[in-house]
Amino acid sequence: MCENILTTVTGTRDLLPDEMAGWHVIEDKARSIFSLYGFQEIRTPVFEATELFARGIGGDTDIVGKEMYTFLDQGGKSLSLRPEATASVVRAFIQHSMHRDAGLTRLYYIGPMFRHEKKQKGRWRQFYQIGAEALGSESVAVEFEILEMLLHFLARLEVQSQLMLNSVGCPACRPPFVKKLQEELRSAGNSLCEDCRRRTDLNPLRVLDCKIPECQATIERMPSITDHLCAECAAHFRRLLGYLDHAAISYSVVPRLVRGLDYYVRTAFEIVSGGLGAQNALVGGGRYDGLSEVLGGPRAPGFGFALGVDRLAMILPDHVGREAAYSPDLFLAYIGDAALSKALGIARALRSAGWKCHMEYTGGSLKSQMRLANRLNARHVLIIGDAELERKRYLLKRMADSRQWELEDGEIAAVLSAGANP
16 A cells, blocks of 8 residues: 555545445435425535534534534635534524424434544544434424334334433423532532533533543432423423323433433433444434524424434344345346447346346456356346357346346346246
8 A cells, every 4th residue: 555645534434335235224214214204304504604503502512612623714704514413404494484384394314414522433523314303393292203203213224222211301490400410510529520520510411411431420429300390391201201101112211311412401312222332322312492593583392313324334234234235136247349239238228127237347257257246146147248149149147046048138128027037
């Protein structure tokens, strides 16, 4: 390898063709299942005004304070690569007056996000998320529907998961709890890490989200927000648990579960998977009823989630990932220039009819081409040589059992359609 070869930037990576098969399965399943629940896809820019994230996520969060990729454009305007997509989706909801449409607005997205953070298993500085947002209703049924949709999606991918829930209260009941939490955290002193001590004054709820092992014993002694909910928040949470119980959906209530973004109120949740080790969070989300107003829009209660595609792809069962693996319907093996010309014409006609055809243009013996067809898991091979050209009949071989047929041009598509079993 050349010493001056250029490689990917730290924290980024190339997704190679062998990996993409599983990613395609994940994305295709998301689109098909989300559409069953009325969600439509939206795509927002990968960079936005920095102010959007400072206002939407919260200026005191680690994301805004330490992790965003921020730069000035030629006009001096501060822009940031999006670290998450909820703020962008809500901005689009406001900008395009989607609130004027009747009913609930259901949107989902698939795309890259960017955060400058320490590299961990399944975590990258350019990473990919699938998420969904439902805007326009405070109903607990909306929360249940999205959780059901998510679990349906993961079950279709045969991924084992566990739903964890909590309520983080509302502007009425959370401030007294935050004050009490701050007092307890300050008394804990040096038993907390440096980040947690800083968060104690700026955003004490974020301390409960700390994953550093040394902090866990202290965090476990902290008061629980579920013991300080107002009557409305407590009733809201009970109704959600009732829906889940009625549907026989398994869950765990985790009193110290909080989300790392400022805009969450009431329901917060995570879905974890044992296949990911210590960093086991696969999905996170919750309710964000005031975000639209913070961004200058109308009142639009919201509930949504973001799922880490990088992590999901890591634990996708091999046989599920193989669903979309490249496997041509027909490999065209040829010997000589005249055979190549004929193969190109046959491939063109078959591709127009929707068949995946594969050819190599480096020549090679018939034996080497057959080996390649086998490596590509081609279902059939069509052999074209001088003898086949003279007879105008071509040898079709089914790779699964080596059965063979001699066919004219016009018979090939029909035999493929019948599963090579005329």
